[in-house]
Amino acid sequence: MHDVLIVGAGPAGVNAARVLRKAGVRNIAVLERTREVGGLPRYCGHTGFGMMDFGRVWRGPRYARALAASVADVPVLTDTTVTAIEPGGVVHVATERGLETWRARTVLLATGTRETPRGPRLVSGTRPWGVTTTGAFQEMVMKGLRPFERPVIVGTELVAFSALMTARHGGVRPVAMIEENARITAQRPADVLARLVYGTAVHLETRLVSILGGEKVEGVEIEHAGVRRVLPCDGVVFTGRFVPDAILARLSGITLDNGTHGPLVDSTFRTLDPRVFAAGNVLRAVEHSGMAAREGQRAARMMLRALSGRLPDVRKAVPVERGEGVASVLPQRLYPAPKGNVTLHARVAQARKGMLRLVDERGRVLAERRVHALPERRLELPLPASLLEGVAALRVEVV
Amino acid sequence: MTGTTAEGRIYDVAIIGAGVVGCAVFRACVLAGAQTVLLEKGGDLLEGASKANSAILHTGFDATPDTLEAACVQQGYALYREICESMNLSVLKTGAMVVAWTDEDLARFPAIVDKASRNGVPVRVLDAQQARQREPALSEDVRGAVLVEGEDLIDPWTAPMAYAHQAIANGGMLMRKARVEGGARQGDVWRLDVAGKPAVSARVVINCAGNYGDLVEAIARPSPFTITPRKGQFVVFDKTAYELFRTIILPVPTALTKGVVVTRTVFGNVLVGPTAEPQDAREFPTVDHDHLTKLREAAFRIIPALIEHDVTTTYAGLRPATQFSDYQIEALDGLGWITVGGIRSTGLTGALGIAEHVVGLYRAHFADPTPLADVVVPHMPNLVEDLPRPWMQEGRGPIACHCERVTEREIETALTDAVLPVGTLGGLRRRTRCMMGRCQGFYCTRRVMELAQTHLPGLVSPIGEGRHDA
Numbered sequence: 001m002h003d004v005l006i007v008g009a010g011p012a013g014v015n016a017a018r019v020l021r022k023a024g025v026r027n028i029a030v031l032e033r034t035r036e037v038g039g040l041p042r043y044c045g046h047t048g049f050g051m052m053d054f055g056r057v058w059r060g061p062r063y064a065r066a067l068a069a070s071v072a073d074v075p076v077l078t079d080t081t082v083t084a085i086e087p088g089g090v091v092h093v094a095t096e097r098g099l100e101t102w103r104a105r106t107v108l109l110a111t112g113t114r115e116t117p118r119g120p121r122l123v124s125g126t127r128p129w130g131v132t133t134t135g136a137f138q139e140m141v142m143k144g145l146r147p148f149e150r151p152v153i154v155g156t157e158l159v160a161f162s163a164l165m166t167a168r169h170g171g172v173r174p175v176a177m178i179e180e181n182a183r184i185t186a187q188r189p190a191d192v193l194a195r196l197v198y199g200t201a202v203h204l205e206t207r208l209v210s211i212l213g214g215e216k217v218e219g220v221e222i223e224h225a226g227v228r229r230v231l232p233c234d235g236v237v238f239t240g241r242f243v244p245d246a247i248l249a250r251l252s253g254i255t256l257d258n259g260t261h262g263p264l265v266d267s268t269f270r271t272l273d274p275r276v277f278a279a280g281n282v283l284r285a286v287e288h289s290g291m292a293a294r295e296g297q298r299a300a301r302m303m304l305r306a307l308s309g310r311l312p313d314v315r316k317a318v319p320v321e322r323g324e325g326v327a328s329v330l331p332q333r334l335y336p337a338p339k340g341n342v343t344l345h346a347r348v349a350q351a352r353k354g355m356l357r358l359v360d361e362r363g364r365v366l367a368e369r370r371v372h373a374l375p376e377r378r379l380e381l382p383l384p385a386s387l388l389e390g391v392a393a394l395r396v397e398v399v
Numbered sequence: 400m401t402g403t404t405a406e407g408r409i410y411d412v413a414i415i416g417a418g419v420v421g422c423a424v425f426r427a428c429v430l431a432g433a434q435t436v437l438l439e440k441g442g443d444l445l446e447g448a449s450k451a452n453s454a455i456l457h458t459g460f461d462a463t464p465d466t467l468e469a470a471c472v473q474q475g476y477a478l479y480r481e482i483c484e485s486m487n488l489s490v491l492k493t494g495a496m497v498v499a500w501t502d503e504d505l506a507r508f509p510a511i512v513d514k515a516s517r518n519g520v521p522v523r524v525l526d527a528q529q530a531r532q533r534e535p536a537l538s539e540d541v542r543g544a545v546l547v548e549g550e551d552l553i554d555p556w557t558a559p560m561a562y563a564h565q566a567i568a569n570g571g572m573l574m575r576k577a578r579v580e581g582g583a584r585q586g587d588v589w590r591l592d593v594a595g596k597p598a599v600s601a602r603v604v605i606n607c608a609g610n611y612g613d614l615v616e617a618i619a620r621p622s623p624f625t626i627t628p629r630k631g632q633f634v635v636f637d638k639t640a641y642e643l644f645r646t647i648i649l650p651v652p653t654a655l656t657k658g659v660v661v662t663r664t665v666f667g668n669v670l671v672g673p674t675a676e677p678q679d680a681r682e683f684p685t686v687d688h689d690h691l692t693k694l695r696e697a698a699f700r701i702i703p704a705l706i707e708h709d710v711t712t713t714y715a716g717l718r719p720a721t722q723f724s725d726y727q728i729e730a731l732d733g734l735g736w737i738t739v740g741g742i743r744s745t746g747l748t749g750a751l752g753i754a755e756h757v758v759g760l761y762r763a764h765f766a767d768p769t770p771l772a773d774v775v776v777p778h779m780p781n782l783v784e785d786l787p788r789p790w791m792q793e794g795r796g797p798i799a800c801h802c803e804r805v806t807e808r809e810i811e812t813a814l815t816d817a818v819l820p821v822g823t824l825g826g827l828r829r830r831t832r833c834m835m836g837r838c839q840g841f842y843c844t845r846r847v848m849e850l851a852q853t854h855l856p857g858l859v860s861p862i863g864e865g866r867h868d869a
């Protein structure tokens with residue numbers, strides 16, 4: 001019987017392991033399905049990793065090595081896939097030794113996030129080689145492989161500009177970035193930089209109509225202001241539209257939230273299975289790795305309390321609903337407490353100016369803040385936990 | 400065994416086209432004792448119509464009675480069941496229900512039942528309650544169903560691969576990237592011109608060219624049929640949907656609104672499709688957003704709970720349709736030619752039956768060789784989700800594709816197989832399922848490329864100087 005099993009050795013899982021180990025929990029294991037520790041940053045060639053957990057700023061691979069070194073004294077089992085978690089802490093694991101069943105007092109889901117590929121976007125056209133996602137593209141370039149030379153980049157979330165940087169490093173020259181909306185999703189002036197530094201034009205209010213080509217991509221048809229034209233290219237990179245990689249949770253019957261599409265959790269990172277916790281980008285898409293790291297640490301502290309029976313009674317949790325204008329909210333359950341603060345995270349689907357509000361079942365506004373909300377950006381709403389005493393239900397809205 | 404032909408060699412039989420039909424005919428000819436070569440223009444098998452279908456092993460309950468198609472489908476169905484186990488091919492027992500949503504649909508049940516009985520296929524009529532008892536996930540709007548217990552699912556790629564594998568293992572010759580461009584009959588021998596390769600000589604040519612059937616037929620005679628490819632698009636749902644239902648849900652045929660099939664796949668997904676769209680282009684079928692959206696909505700109407708499940712991917716296939724509804728199979732006596740054309744929408748099932756029929760024609764019209772005595776039977780790798788897979792085994796090594804749980808060893812084995820190595824990326828995907836899961840290669844493309852690059856040149860190129868973060 002393990003005290004803690006951690007699923008996933010990315011920033012969230014590794015940081016949780018560090019905290020638990022430091023607190024003296026001996027019976028931990030981190031289970032990672034790939035051969036290496038580090039999660040997604042392993043293949044992010046650009047800088048900006050490590051500030052939150054190591055106080056340094058590194059490129060992804062360097063950060064991944066630091067993560068690995070930081071858990072040298074914790075059993076980290078690579079090539080080990082968790083296939084299902086049953087109620088009661090029964091964990092099914094596929095290892096090099098075959099299929100095994102483990103038991104744990106607590107489990108942490110830290111399985112991360114991924115981009116939405118072409119299929120679920122129901123994109124038209126043929127199905128040639130050369131259609132990929134940023135993650136796969138970055139990984140190939142990192143390993144010295146170039147799948148195309150003149151791709152089109154679809155989307156303008158931050159990660160799209162990261163794809164642009166990767167392209168430059170890989171000797172790949174994107175022909176254009178295309179965006180359906182009237183402004184880029186990432187912070188400006190990323191688009192100006194894209195054009196000036198990389199020579200790549202950003203086409204706004206432009207829709208990808210279809211992918212052309214036989215064996216390989218030969219072009220894309222795009223539409224702007226009702227006019228269609230063909231843009232010759234030899235690859236298509238679908239960027240962003242991150243989704244939590246919550247398939248393990250889902251297949252295990254752990255309730256997911258309709259807003260985040262990650263496991264439904266309370267402010268102690270607990271899912272509706274009281275033994276199972278979740279942290280990092282599996283909770284919602286997508287935050288930078290520092291946020292995932294910090295959540296891993298905070299979830300670990302909650303698990304420590306769980307191990308000694310000091311977490312609040314789940315029946316005391318107050319559910320938080322999504323109200324007007326709100327696409328997702330995290331966590332989805334809060335606990336009243338005499339002191340301390342809780343912070344709610346919310347996101348909108350469409351740009352919206354107004355008041356971000358937390359309202360109780362009687363329509364009382366418990367907290368509010370003026371916001372200019374944009375899609376894919378986190379809105380934070382801190383409030384004293386004492387305000388939640390006697391509240392039965394909560395709703396977050398932007399009005 | 401693949402490779403170039405020895406100069407001056409004359410085969411008994413040259414088959415043009417390595418779709419499921421060509422592969423089955425290949426196997427049957429080799430086992431019948433004919434020296435056989437299979438010529439395929441693609442870089443691998445199954446790059447044409449056979450790359451994309453619904454993967455149903457049809458009973459033939461709805462075939463037009465007394466047609467060649469009905470006979471071949473029924474024989475193909477029986478033969479598949481007879482040989483599948485020995486080659487480690489499987490059948491996913493599901494049964495099918497032809498489901499009625501309207502009075503008009505219900506009114507067609509007697510005709511469906513009558514046709515089935517004329518085809519000798521047992522069926523049973525269920526009322527709405529019984530239908531939902533069998534499949535509680537069906538929409539409440541269901542009015543009744545005709546249950547066909549014998550309709551099942553198979554792996555649409557490993558099966559034809561097994562046929563070709565067995566043919567090669569028993570002495571057959573496969574030539575890929577071998578497009579037949581023309582040919583001439585000199586005396587008793589056909590000399591087929593193969594693009595970029597030496598000509599291939601054979602006494603009898605069998606045209607199994609699928610969507611190019613009429614063009615290839617023109618080598619022998621003005622084609623009596625014209626191919627108008629009929630496209631079928633599909634939407635594949637995530638494996639999370641697999642447990643929703645078991646039975647294949649078929650539409651009542653010729654209903655006013657075009658019905659679609661909702662079915663499981665042996666790989667653990669759920670499929671909805673196909674559309675039926677005639678078109679001119681003979682390859683690289685396109686999917687389109689509007690049809691895909693409509694298919695998905697149709698699926699929601701049939702199995703409402705599907706709305707909770709993600710789409711994994713979309714694809715399209717091209718049926719080799721002609722102006723005739725029946726198969727076009729014929730031996731041209733003086734010409735040393737057998738036509739196998741217009742195998743439109745039942746070829747996966749019909750293939751083994753077609754192959755028997757073709758060998759019968761060959762024996763009746765051209766030659767009567769002695770069947771092979773000691774036949775090698777290949778043992779195919781299992782890709783069926785419900786059965787044990789390599790990732791579950793001790794000493795499996797690393798997993799490359801986590802969504803479909805494909806090990807690196809499976810990929811390497813497929814790439815270097817001594818009998819039938821992978822020829823294209825599509826071929827690798829069909830043999831192993833790598834990159835076919837919900838992430839569509841987000842996690843595994845790089846590793847697959849590393850493993851495949853020396854075997855499948857042209858997919859990726861090395862990045863030279865200036866690469867960051869070595």
Ligand SMILES: Cc1cc2nc3c(=O)[nH]c(=O)nc-3n(C[C@H](O)[C@H](O)[C@H](O)COP(=O)(O)OP(=O)(O)OC[C@H]3O[C@@H](n4cnc5c(N)ncnc54)[C@H](O)[C@@H]3O)c2cc1C
Pocket residue numbers: 007008009010011012013031032033034038039040041044046047048049080081082083110111112113114115134135138159162245248279280281282286287288289290292293
């Ligand atoms: C293309 C791209 C660029 C990015 N760029 C940046 C950036 O510039 N800066 C930044 O801060 N962040 C960036 N991010 C985001 C960030 O790096 C990741 O989202 C972050 O690593 C999240 O950490 P995590 O621990 O939640 O998940 P991950 O790092 O994804 O780790 C999850 C781990 O769980 C493992 N796992 C999953 N399922 C199982 C299972 N069933 N059994 C065992 N193991 C399992 C995975 O193999 C993986 O190692 C980027 C992400 C992408 C995709």
Ligand SMILES: Cc1cc2nc3c(=O)[nH]c(=O)nc-3n(C[C@H](O)[C@H](O)[C@H](O)COP(=O)(O)OP(=O)(O)OC[C@H]3O[C@@H](n4cnc5c(N)ncnc54)[C@H](O)[C@@H]3O)c2cc1C
Pocket residue numbers: 415416417418419420421438439440441444445446447448449450451452453454455456457577578579580607608609610611612615629630631632673715716717718719742743744745746747748749
């Ligand atoms: C949407 C859809 C759903 C279907 N569902 C089912 C089902 O559920 N059950 C079922 O039993 N059947 C089904 N089918 C039918 C089945 O897939 C087809 O009948 C079958 O694939 C036809 O195979 P084929 O070998 O005749 O043609 P193909 O697979 O097209 O093979 C012909 C081959 O010939 C090659 N070729 C062409 N010209 C040349 C040349 N000049 N030189 C060399 N090679 C050449 C091509 O490259 C190709 O590989 C479905 C079909 C579709 C499209």
